[in-house]
Amino acid sequence: MVQRLAFCIAALCVASPMWCWAGDAGSLEVTVQATGGVKATATVHFPAEPRIVQQVLTDYAHWPDLFDVRMRIAELREQNGTAYTDIRIAHSLLPGERRLICESRVLTGSGLLTELKGGDFKQYRRLWTLIPTEGGRQTSAEFELLVEIETIVPDWVIAVAMRQELEAHFRIVKDKIVARTTPGR
Numbered sequence: 001m002v003q004r005l006a007f008c009i010a011a012l013c014v015a016s017p018m019w020c021w022a023g024d025a026g027s028l029e030v031t032v033q034a035t036g037g038v039k040a041t042a043t044v045h046f047p048a049e050p051r052i053v054q055q056v057l058t059d060y061a062h063w064p065d066l067f068d069v070r071m072r073i074a075e076l077r078e079q080n081g082t083a084y085t086d087i088r089i090a091h092s093l094l095p096g097e098r099r100l101i102c103e104s105r106v107l108t109g110s111g112l113l114t115e116l117k118g119g120d121f122k123q124y125r126r127l128w129t130l131i132p133t134e135g136g137r138q139t140s141a142e143f144e145l146l147v148e149i150e151t152i153v154p155d156w157v158i159a160v161a162m163r164q165e166l167e168a169h170f171r172i173v174k175d176k177i178v179a180r181t182t183p184g185r
Contacts, residue, residue, distance in 0.1 A: 028170075030163045037123045037148030038159045044170050046139040048177045050110040050130035053139045056176045057112050057128055060085055060104065066176065068168035074099075081105060084117070093153055093161055100124060123148035143170075 028042040046053050056066070060083045064071045075086035083104045088097040099119035107113055107129070116124035129142040145166070149158065 028163065028166060030159050030166070032155045032159050033146070033148075036155065037146055038155050038162055040143070040145040040147075040162055040166055042141075042143040042166065042170070044141045044143060044174075045133075046141060046174055046177050048139060048181045049136055050132050050139045052177055052180055053130055053141060053173075054106065054110060054112065056173060056180065058083070058104070058106060063087070066169060066172050067165065068172065069165055086119075091161075093157065094149070094151055098149060098151075120150045121148060122150055 028040065030038060030040045033039050060076055060078070061073060063085070064073065064087075070090040072088050073085060074088050075084070077084045085100075085102055085104065087100045087102070089100060090097050098121070100121055101116070101118035102114050102124060103117050104112060104114040110130035110132075112126075112128045114124070114126040123146055125144075125146045127142075127144045131140045131142065132138070133140045145162075147158070147162065148155075151158075
C-alpha cells in the first residue's frame with residue numbers, strides 16, 4: 001500500500017509541471033514532451049567556484065560515479081576539446097544495457113554541452129550553464145536535459161524515474177565537489 005501511494009504521488013508530481021525539487025535551494029522540473037521524450041530543467045547551487053564544478057562535470061572517465069544508475073564507459077576519446085563517449089547503461093526499467101554515444105564540449109565561458117551521436121536513444125541533449133555567485137566562490141548551475149529512449153516504456157514512467165535519478169545525481173555531484181574543496185578529504 002505504501003509503495004503504491006508513493007508511486008501515485010510520484011506520478012502526480014511528474015504530471016504537474018509546477019512541482020519543483022527544493023534540494024539545495026534549487027529547483028527541478030520534469031515534464032513529458034508532447035513531441036516525445038522527457039525534459040528536465042533545474043537550478044542547482046554548488047558550494048564551489050564554477051571552475052571546480054566544471055572539473056567534476058568534465059571528468060569523463062568517472063561519469064558513472066556521478067549517477068545512482070549502473071553504467072560504464074565502453075569507450076572514451078578526447079580530442080580538440082571534445083570528448084566522445086560510448087556509455088552502456090543498465091537500468092531497472094529496461095532490459096539489458098542501453099547504449100548512449102555522445103559528444104561533449106566545454107562552452108565558452110563556463111558550462112558543458114553533451115549531445116547524442118548514436119546508440120539506443122532517439123534524443124539526448126544535456127546542457128549545464130555555470131554562473132558564479134557569492135563573488136565567484138559559489139556556483140548557480142542551470143541544467144537542462146532532453147531524453148527520449150528507444151523503448152516501449154511510456155515517457156511518463158521514464159519521467160518518474162528521471163526525477164529520482166536527477167535528485168540523486170545532483171546530490172552526488174555536490175558531494176564530489178565538496179570532496180575536491182575540503183582539505184584532508
